[in-house]
Amino acid sequence: MSVPDPTAPVVPATRVRRSRGQTVGAAAAVLAALAVGHVVVSAFPVDDRVSAPFVRPTVVGETVELRYARLTAGEPTGSTVVSPVASSLLSTPGVFLTVPLTIVASGQPRLISFAELLGGDGRTYTVFTSGRSSFLAGTAQPGVPRYATVSVEVPPEALPGAHLRIGLNQEDQRADDLADIDLGITQADADAWAADDTPVPVPPRSDEPPEQP
Amino acid sequence: MSTPSVPPAPEAPVVGWWRRNRWALVTLPVALALALVASGDRVRTLWWEQDLRRPTTVAAGGTGDFHQRVYDGLGGTLPIDVQVHLDGVDDATTLPDQMELPDGTRAVQVDLTLSANPDSVLSGCVLAVRDATGTRYDYVSNAWGAFQAVIPCVPEDTPGPRASLGDLDEKLSDPETAPRPATWSVSRVVVVPEETEVTEVVLWWQKPQYLLLEVPG
Amino acid sequence: MGVAVAHAVGAPTLAPVSGPAAPPDLRARARASGSLVARRALDQPLRRIGIGGALVLLAATAAFGGLREQTQDGPEVLVVDAPVDVAPFELTVHRVVWTTELPGQYLSDDGNRWVGVVATVRNTTDAGVLGHTLRDALTLTDVDGLVQEPRTLVPGVAASSIAVLADGSSLSPVQPGLTYEAAFLFEQDGSVAPPTSATVLVQRQRWGTGILDPTVSWREPTTTLRGELDVREARSDADAEGGS
Structure with a gap:
């Protein structure tokens, strides 16, 4: 054996001892951990479920108890023309659907500002506080019924099987109660409304019950 | 080796x-x-x-001393130092002009006497009543057909100084009103459901602190 | 394992920039391991490793479309009466007209006029979108004297209102599944002559989150079509937008 060159590097003997098998095994374990982590995070819709709203289903005429109010929806009606109070007549290539709501706030005054229609065709129809599809209930005093109407512009194919969703916070409905009202609209209703051009009034919000026709 | x-x-x-x-x-x-x-x-x-969490409770008939520093919206704070006495809560004998009560509701009149420094800003106050279950019924100035005072805790004619709006101040006209008196009384009408028994009057400027005045009787 | 290194470079000296990048003991181990690839790789000067690494990285982007041919250099030409897909909408621009009177719309100055781009609007997504998203979808430029200032995020001037032709109301929210006949309205200063031509820019938007804002919405309008259209005076009420 030659004399070790003093200028040559001394390689510690223990380093070489780690076998190739161990290195490959460690690398495989890391990759496996990453893969399992990815599967766990993506296989279950955890984010959606954690932040999902608490949906309270109901039907027309039945009162639903929400954390912040008791809500009852009246019979929906529709036409191709509506007559809102704040503006002149609106006409649509589809159908204007109007649903009267009775809101009784509980606990403290509540400003119910979220409304959305889940059409029977699977699409979501947005409702804002003003515009062609609107819902403006204002702040309701607890125990004093507030009467307001939701008006949504939709294509006729969205009407059968449509659900109306009402919530408290317009921007954020996560982790709070959300009313899901099955409007019970049939294809016959949708066809009748799509052919009708009699203006349907959209009354402004009020604490006086609407006059029964 | x-x-x-x-x-x-x-x-x-x-x-x-x-x-x-x-x-x-x-x-x-x-x-x-x-x-x-x-x-x-x-x-x-x-x-x-x-929400309303930190009460300054005033027993029935007593006068409450309320102190708070509220954010003024411009990065600073304003002091609120006011003494409040609840004179009474009764059914409103006369409704405010043009008020129409919906069915199943009644109007209660809240009478308060307050004292504060005439130079202090008290404009951001909110008034409400509560019943035994803790349900809160707010005072609403423009509702049910009536127009009551916008700020419930100061006199309508002499509300005193209003909070600064920063750059907007020079654009707003300065109303020439007399200074607010050192002690004054207000009377405000709150609409509540018919069966409600008012047990507390609450007054606040900025949550969570608030003034809780117990109703006598 | 002390192998006598006869190389002069084995001694720790300041290697010139073009010399091998790896430290001498690493190179000695590579030599000892008998791998030609290792020895050659570690013998390379730093500059070559840098360039080589960059080339490898660029080549790797080929797997993700990095070498795909770029089909267009800029916005396509906007063709009148042809529907174009600009997410979240499908727009069909018909004509550009101007008029001094529009029932239901109010000019800021009596002498001003409206320049309107008449278009068919469809929401091709599965959810309604509010009117402000539509505002970014079509803008006007190359018209003198427009009252509205050009926006910073979108090229050109955005409409001051978008009116539904049938009833004159503002088109918001734009619901899916419906075809709207609308006019994008731009106010022009009355002291300037009515325009004879205008450039219409149509923007496509991206559905996603922003850098600072985690809410998911339509963002980053990008001009995908541009067309120079003739502008004429609105002939009758049937052409112009009107309230009922």
Whole structure:
């Protein structure tokens, strides 16, 4: 054996001892951990479920108890023309659907500002506080019924099987109660409304019950 | 090639896992609790403090002393120093002009006497009544057909100074009104459901602090 | 394992920039391992490793479309009466007209006029979108004297209102599944002559989150079509937008 060159590097003997098998095994374990982590995070819709709203289903005429109010929806009606109070007549290539709501706030005054229609065709129809599809209930005093109407512009194919969703916070409905009202609209209703051009009034919000026709 | 030989370590007694880690185990629940509290800070700021939580309670017939520094919306604070006495809560004998009560409701009149420095800004106040269940019924100035005072806690004619709006101040006209008196009374009408029994009157400028005045009787 | 290194470079000296990048003991181990690839790789000067690494990285982007041919250099030409897909909408621009009177719309100055781009609007997504998203979808430029200032995020001037032709109301929210006949309205200063031509820019938007804002919405309008259209005076009420 030659004399070790003093200028040559001394390689510690223990380093070489780690076998190739161990290195490959460690690398495989890391990759496996990453893969399992990815599967766990993506296989279950955890984010959606954690932040999902608490949906309270109901039907027309039945009162639903929400954390912040008791809500009852009246019979929906529709036409191709509506007559809102704040503006002149609106006409649509589809159908204007109007649903009267009775809101009784509980606990403290509540400003119910979220409304959305889940059409029977699977699409979501947005409702804002003003515009062609609107819902403006204002702040309701607890125990004093507030009467307001939701008006949504939709294509006729969205009407059968449509659900109306009402919530408290317009921007954020996560982790709070959300009313899901099955409007019970049939294809016959949708066809009748799509052919009708009699203006349907959209009354402004009020604490006086609407006059029964 | 010879490796240096290391003499084997002397026989050490085998100490159990539990004994070796006992102090860590003792501090573990404490650390967990602290971690939960620290990470739950938003529960306090975004939920707890967004409602009426810290009352200054005034017994029936007494006069309450309320002090708070409120944010003025321009990065500074304004002092609120006011003494409030609840004169009474009764059914409103006369309704405000043009008020029409919906069916199943009644109007209650809240009479308060307040005193504060005439130069202090008191404009951001909110008035409400509560019943025994804790349900709160707000005073609404423009509702049910009537127009009552916009700011419930100051006199309508002499509300006193209003909060600065920063750059907008020079654009707003300065109404020439007399200064607010040092002591004044207000009478405001709140609409509540018919069966409600008003047990408390609450007054606040900025949550979570508020003034709670118990209703006599 | 002490191998006598006869190389002069084995001694730790300041290697010139073009010399091998790896330290001498690493190179010695590579030599000892007998791998030609290792020895060659570690013998390379730093500059070559840098360039080589960059080339490898660029080549790797080929797997993700990095070498795909770029089909267009800029916005396509906007063709009148042809529907174009600009997410979240499908727009069909018909004509550009100007008029001094529009029932239901109010000019800021009596002498001003409206320049309107008449278009068919469809929401091709599965959810309604509010009117402000539509505002970014079509803008006007190359018209003098427009009252509205050009926006910073979108090229050109955005409409001051978008009116539904049938009833004159503002088109918001734009619901899916419906075809709207609308006019994008731009106010022009009355002291300037009515325009004879205008450039219409149509923007496509991206559905996603922003850098600072985690809410998911329609963002980053990008001009995908541009067309120079003739502008004429609105002939009758049937052409112009009107309230009922």
